[in-house]
Amino acid sequence: MTHRIMSCSEALAEALLEEMERDDSVFIIGEDIRAHDGIFGQFRGLPKRFPARVIDTPISETCIVGAGLGAALTGMRPLVDMHFADFFTTAMDEIVNQTAKIRYMFGGQAKVPMVIWAPDGGGLRAGAHHSQSLESWFVHTPGLKVVVPSEPADVKGLMKSAIRDDDPVIFFQHKKLFAQTGHVPQEEYLIPIGKGEIKREGAHITLITYSRMTYLCLEAADLLAQEDIEAEVIDLRTLKPLDFDIISRSVKKTYNALVVHEACLTGGFGAEIAARIGEELFDYLDAPVARIGAKDVPVPFSPVMEDFVLPQVADIVESVRKILNRQ
């Protein structure tokens, strides 16, 4: 396949361009998306190309999500732009009580082909209301699929799958990765929801991660390689449904596992993965499964404090050394 170098932001716009050309029922709805092609430029070219299908709204997150739901129930395929993942709080009833449950409550009568797109994550010195990683809330709500890609090719392939999916998908994209570039195939392709990928192979320990932490884990793996520690890095890409097979195959090979996410540690998705590895792969483990997440405080503003709170490459390296008794 031929590849091009593209940013995550460009990959998203290209996925949506292709899907909106393919299917008239796809539309985008959200705040401030027409004037600047989305506040991060994530919809570049789309308002001009599809003037009727890129819809600016008042600041009414509850009704934006609910309107997406109502449209999805009546034959459309909306992509709802949450503006910032932090603003999920203003539309939680529409997501948790309505969107996630409608198909089930009504005995399978309805389908909800809706994507809720949410830029999340910290590291941008944006303070406590614009820096959170809230994926655990949605993983804990039956009826939602949760996607958390890292590299541009995955953003594109997963967004195309999410748009075509007949179920509601919460699609997180890390703000700090918008400019991140990578190889994206020239030809059309899809990446299935629910499949992780090994981004680096290794024999000594499995690093299980997703979103921006994938890049930090890859950096850590480079550093560890200098100490003859070969870390395998799994980017889950989707949290729900979870690709536990890829975790299982890897842990059976490395006998060690560390889960790394940017969301705060307590009650984070790492706890779920650690528990499942403990339940299903205990006999393969050389050491307890370890977890790295943000410290349990809101994300602080001052750069020195934010860097202290969010996981860093050094934290990953140190944790791996400790697990493998190399200190």
Place this chain on the structure above:
Amino acid sequence: MKTSKKEKLSLLEKMLMVRAFEEKAGELFQQNLIPGFIHLSIGEEASSVGTCSVLRPDDYVASTHRGHGHLIAKGADPQLMFAELFGKATGYCKGKGGSMHIADFSLGILGANGVVGGGFPIIVGAGLSIKLRNTDQIGVVFFGDGAANRGTFHEAANMAAIWKLPVIFVCENNLYASTTPVAYSLAGGSVAARASAYGIPGHITDGNDILEVRKIVARAVKRAREGKGPSIVENRTYRYRGHFEGDPQKYRSKQEVESFRKKHDPIEKFKRILKKEGTLSDRRYEDMREKVALKIEEAVRSAQEAPLPDPEEALDDLFVNP
């Protein structure tokens, strides 16, 4: 708007059907045959039946926790509704929904809702979808006076107004949001009056007069279908039963309930009109009542005989593509 003799009789029969369904549901609940809890709309039949009588089968309705009347008025099958109330496999939602979560998408019923004010954003989405698909359908959201104080009301009314969506906000103001009186909780004293803030029409009706409800809602329907945008209709009515069956109702007197029942009952009121104009004879009315009672008995019987779901079916229907 003109209502023919035949239409009038059919409106009366529909109201009798809603009341018979609700009374039977209350009776079965008292006998512990319906699990959970139910909210009955007895006394509010003119609003549900009058409103739905001017809708087309392909129009959308978003309903509430007090939704049995809306569903029957939009054409739902009482037998499938009772089966759902009993938690049977043959119910509208295969027993996964219950009283507060009944839908029939084939009739445009986008669902009752367990969250007060949950229907507003959904109907805005249906309206937006109608606009994007370029059809001449419309959407109606039923809501109570309590829901008018939720933020969803404001966001939806504003959004529907700026986009001139083909939707109608039909408030059933029954004077109490659960236990809380409108006089205490509703600033301005009227839901319809809020319409002026959005630059859309707002009407108050005698919500116990089915012909008036029909006339006013028909006007809003016409406006919506012509692409002129949303309206708010506030049907002033009253519920005879508690907020839920078993509600001790310490917030109002028995005399108040009796007085409404005596003076403002929507069925009695309509019956008197029809008799006076010679549309309805005593004989005809009795026949109608019997026919309705029989249909309800039959619906209950076959719902009772229907099988319970296999408990493992609880794991189905979450996703289209699991």
